[in-house]
Amino acid sequence: MRTNNLSGRRAGRIVRASGAAALVVTMLAACGGGSDSGTEDGPYKIGFVGSLSGAVAPVGTALLAGFNLAIDDVNANGGVNGREIEVVTEDDEADASAGITAVRALAAEDVLMVAGANISTVAEGILPTLEREEIVLLAQGAPPSILDPVRRTMFQIDQTSSSNAQPMTEFAAELLGKEKFSAGIGPVDTPAGVAWGDNVETLASDKGFTITSRVSVPVTPGDVTAQAQRLVEGSPDILLLEAPDGPLVALVEKIRDLGYTKPIVNFSFGSASKTLETIADPGLYVFRTAAQYDPLSEDEGTKKFVELVDAAGQADQARSATQYTQGYLMGLTVVKALEECGEDCDRAKLADVFNDLEVETGGFTPSPLTFTEDDHLATNSGSFYSWDGSAIVVALDGQQFAGSVYTLEAEVPSS
Numbered sequence: 001m002r003t004n005n006l007s008g009r010r011a012g013r014i015v016r017a018s019g020a021a022a023l024v025v026t027m028l029a030a031c032g033g034g035s036d037s038g039t040e041d042g043p044y045k046i047g048f049v050g051s052l053s054g055a056v057a058p059v060g061t062a063l064l065a066g067f068n069l070a071i072d073d074v075n076a077n078g079g080v081n082g083r084e085i086e087v088v089t090e091d092d093e094a095d096a097s098a099g100i101t102a103v104r105a106l107a108a109e110d111v112l113m114v115a116g117a118n119i120s121t122v123a124e125g126i127l128p129t130l131e132r133e134e135i136v137l138l139a140q141g142a143p144p145s146i147l148d149p150v151r152r153t154m155f156q157i158d159q160t161s162s163s164n165a166q167p168m169t170e171f172a173a174e175l176l177g178k179e180k181f182s183a184g185i186g187p188v189d190t191p192a193g194v195a196w197g198d199n200v201e202t203l204a205s206d207k208g209f210t211i212t213s214r215v216s217v218p219v220t221p222g223d224v225t226a227q228a229q230r231l232v233e234g235s236p237d238i239l240l241l242e243a244p245d246g247p248l249v250a251l252v253e254k255i256r257d258l259g260y261t262k263p264i265v266n267f268s269f270g271s272a273s274k275t276l277e278t279i280a281d282p283g284l285y286v287f288r289t290a291a292q293y294d295p296l297s298e299d300e301g302t303k304k305f306v307e308l309v310d311a312a313g314q315a316d317q318a319r320s321a322t323q324y325t326q327g328y329l330m331g332l333t334v335v336k337a338l339e340e341c342g343e344d345c346d347r348a349k350l351a352d353v354f355n356d357l358e359v360e361t362g363g364f365t366p367s368p369l370t371f372t373e374d375d376h377l378a379t380n381s382g383s384f385y386s387w388d389g390s391a392i393v394v395a396l397d398g399q400q401f402a403g404s405v406y407t408l409e410a411e412v413p414s415s
Contacts, residue, residue, distance in 0.1 A: 001043055001075060001084045001085065001086040001087070002068065002071075002086070002087045002088075002089065041083070042083070042086075043079075043083055043084040043085060043086035044080065044083055044084070044085045044086065044112060044338055044345065045086050045088055045109060045110060045111045045112060046071075046085055046086065046087050046088070046111055046112060046113055046114075046115065046334055047087075047088050047089075047090065047103070047106035047109065047111035047113065047114040047115070047116075047135075048064060048067060048087055048088070048089045048090070048114070048115050048116045049089075049090045049091075049092050049099060049102045049103055049106065049114055049115075049116045049117060049122075049126065050063050050064055050089075050091070050092060050116035050117070050118050051091070051092055051093065051094040051118055051119055051122070052064065052089075052091040052092075052093075053091050053093055053094075054093055054094050055094070055219075055220045056094045056118075056119065056219060056220060058246070058320075058321060059118050059244070059321060059323050060091075060092075060094070060116070060118050060323075062317055062320070062321035062323040062324040062327065063116060063118050063140055063321075063323040063324070063326060063327040063330075064089065064116070064327060065314060065317055065324055065327060066318070066323065066324040066325060066326065066327025066328035066329075066330070066331065067087070067115060067116070067327035067328065067330050067331045067334075068087060068327075068331070069308050069309065069312060069314070069327070069328050069331065070308075070327075070328050070329075070330075070331025070332050070334075070335060071085050071087055071331050071334070071335070072312075073308055074331075074335050080335055080338045080339055081338065081339065081342060081343045082343070083343065085334070085335070085338065088106060088109050088111055090102035090103070090105055090106055092116075092117075092119070092122045092126070094119050094122065095122070096121050096122050096124070096125030096126070097125070099117075099119075099122040099125050099126045100125055100126055100129055102126070103126045103129050103130055103135075104129060106135075107129070107130070107133050107135060111135065112135075112136075112338075112345060112346070112347055112350050113135055113136035113137070113138065113334070113337075113347070113350055114126075114130060114135055114136070114137050114138070115137075115138045115139075115330045115331075115334060116138075116139070116140065116330075117137060117139035117140060117141055117142065118139075118140045118141045118323060119141050119190070120141050120142065120143040120161075120190050120191050120192040121143075121190065121191060122141075123137070123139045123141055123142040123143065123146065124142075124143055124145060124146050124191070127146050127151075127154060130153065131151070131153055131154075133347070134153060134347050134348055134351060135153060135347055136153045136155065136347070136350055136351050136354050137153060137154055137155065138155045138156075138157060138330055138333060138334065138354075139154070139155070139156050139157070140156070140157055140158060140323060140326045140327070140330065141161075141192065142154065142156045142160060142192075143160065143161075143162070143190075143191045143192040143195060144160055144162045144163075144192070144195050144405045145191070145195075147160065147376055147377065147405045147406075148405050148406050150373070150374060150375070150376050151376070152351055152355065153351050153354075154376060155354055155371055155376045155378070156376060156377050156378065156405070157326055157329050157330050157333065157369070157378050157379070158268065158289055158290075158326050158329070158378065158379050159268060159289055159377065159379050159380070159382070159403050159404075159405070160192060160195075160377070160405045161187075161188065161190070161192035161193055161195065161196045161242055161267060161269065162192055162195035162196045162198075162199050162405060163199075163377065163403040163404050163405045163410075164196060164242070164267040164268055164287055164403060165196050165199035165200045165203060165403070165408065166199070166203065166401070166402065166403045166404070166408050166409075166410060167287055167381070167382065167401035167402065167403045168200075168240050168265055168267065168287060168401075169183075169200060169203045169204075169207070169209070169240070170401050171265060171285070171287070171384050171395075171396070171401055172209075172237075172238050172240065172263075172265060173207075173209070174396055174399070175238070175263060175265075175285070175395070175396070176237055176238060176263070179207060179208060179209065180207075180208045180209055180210075181209045181210070181236075181237040181238060182209065182210040182211075182212050182234070182236040182237045182238075183200075183204075183209060183210070183211055183212065183236050183237065183238050183239065183240050184211070184212050184213045184214075184215070184230075184231040184232065184233070184234075184236040184238075184239045184240070185197060185200050185211055185213070185214050185215075185239075185240045185241075186214075186215050186216070186217040186227065186231055186239065186240070186241040186242060186243065186251075187200075187214070187216060187217065187242050188216070188217050188218075188219060188242035188243065188244065188267075189216040189217060189218055189219055190219060193216070193217070193242050196242055196267070197214055199408060200240065201214075202408060203408060206408075210236075212233065212234040212236040213230050213231055213233055213234070213236070215227045215230045215231050217241060217242055217243045217247060217251065218247050219244060219247070220244075220246055220247065221246040221247050221249075221250060222247070222250075224247060224250050224251045224254055225254055227251065228251060228254035228255045228257075228258055229258065231255065231260075232255060232258050232259075232260040235260070235262075236262070237262060237263075238262055238263045238264070238265060239255065239260070239262070239263070239264045239265065240265050241264060241265065241266045241267065241270075242266070242267045242269075242270070243266055243267075243270045244269055244270045245269075245270050245271075245272045245274075245275040245320070245321060245322065247270075248266060248270045248275055248279070249275060249278055249279055252264060252279050252281055252284055253279070256281070261283070262283070263283050263284075263285060264281070264283060264284045264285070265284075265285045265286075265287070265384070266284065266285070266286045266287070267286075267287055268286070268287040268288055268289050268322065268382060269322050269323070270286065270322070271286035271287060271288050271292075271322050271385065272292070272319060272320050272321055272322050273292060273293060273294075273319040273320075273392055274316070274319045274320040275320070276385070276386070276387045276392055277387065277392070279387070280387055280389075281387060282386055282387055282388055282389060283386075284386060284387065285384045285385065285386045285395055286384065286385055286386070287382055287383075287384055287401075288322075288382050288383060288384070288385055289365065289366070289379045289381070289382035290325050290326070290329060290361075290364055290365045290379070290382075291305070291325075291363070291364050291365070292318070292319075292322070292325050293305070293306060293309055293315060293318040293319050293324075293325075294306065297363075299362060299363030299364060300362035300363060301360075301361045301362025301363050301364030301365075302362070302363060302364050304362065305325075305328060305364060329359075329361070329364075329365070329369065329378070329379075332359055332361065332369070333357070333359050333369055333378065336357065336358075336359045337350060337353050337354055337357055338350075340353045340357070341353045354371055355371060355372065355373045356371070356372060356373065357369075357370065357371045358370045358371075359378075365379060366381050366382060366383070366400055367380070367381065367413045367414075370413075375404075375406065377404060377405050377406070380402060380403065380404060380410065380412075380413050381400045381401060381402045381403065381410075381412045381413060382400065382401060382403070383395070383396075383398050383399065383400055383401065384396065384401070400412045
């Protein structure tokens with residue numbers, strides 16, 4: 001069940017609900033609503049806020065599509081604890097101010113929690129509003145500033161951009177066969193990207209490798225000639241990038257046109273299958289913390305994901321944006337949290353559940369998604385992949401590399 005409230009300022013509100021559900025909503029409104037609405041017999045109301053319009057809309061819409069894939073599957077099979085999940089959707093327009101307006105609207109709808117937040121500046125901007133209402137935020141693009149130290153209601157589904165620094169630099173050392181190498185680095189032009197670049201510089205100082213250049217990479221596609229030229233200056237041993245799927249294609253092409261033939265490594269939010277196939281460069285490696293759309297996988301969780309994607313006719317979208325996968329993992333996490341929260345779930349109880357939660361993914365992720373009171377980052381490791389000319393293959397025999405927003409010396413969790 002979905003309620004799409006895509007900023008009624010621009011678009012009319014579309015409600016997809018049964019007559020019974022609509023009656024419940026009407027009765028709650030008449031009674032004044034409030035966070036206690038989660039204890040009624042109607043659907044669990046979950047908010048989603050994401051960048052559904054503008055230049056980064058492909059990211060937000062992919063995240064929402066993956067999220068709804070998991071929720072729709074559960075609703076089609078009887079819901080959770082005998083109740084359906086209703087998703088109330090708001091567009092943050094990739095803008096913090098619009099995001100605040102959006103989550104205020106969601107709070108007024110008495111949602112139990114909010115998922116989404118694919119832009120770091122938006123996640124940071126909306127958190128105070130949600131914290132005042134004790135509403136859990138399960139984000140995809142949270143910056144380290146709101147995750148470390150841990151906050152009771154702030155959670156991140158995937159590794160942050162900044163926590164990609166450790167696995168990427170350790171992979172570079174393994175791939176090159178030496179600890180002391182030279183690297184040009186390209187952090188994405190966001191606060192989270194700045195934090196990643198700072199982490200790489202800290203690791204360079206600690207480990208003894210050299211950074212030859214640091215160049216900001218744009219969030220959206222455009223002319224990247226200047227960035228490519230600066231990155232390859234001095235012919236470093238390797239390039240470490242934070243290029244989203246859109247800009248990555250042009251950036252790698254330009255780098256190769258300049259005659260640079262050495263390895264290029266990209267972060268986990270620019271690792272979509274379609275992107276790798278389009279670039280078709282065996283020297284490009286990408287970090288992944290989940291299996292993504294892989295029809296050849298024998299893992300139970302991945303096979304189910306592929307079946308659901310195919311049934312929904314969304315294979316192209318699943319292959320084109322890493323955020324689709326992360327949205328699906330968000331959906332699985334919400335479902336598990338609601339199961340444990342019970343029929344009388346409310347905001348405070350749901351926050352308690354999130355602070356001690358484990359979600360089995362059937363091999364879709366290297367290890368279960370876990371949250372504890374001390375760690376609000378669900379995914380702690382991943383592997384690197386490349387294109388071998390005919391298929392996407394795992395690098396270095398699938399070796400796992402750890403990463404955390406809380407330390408630059410994370411270890412791979414035990415399976």
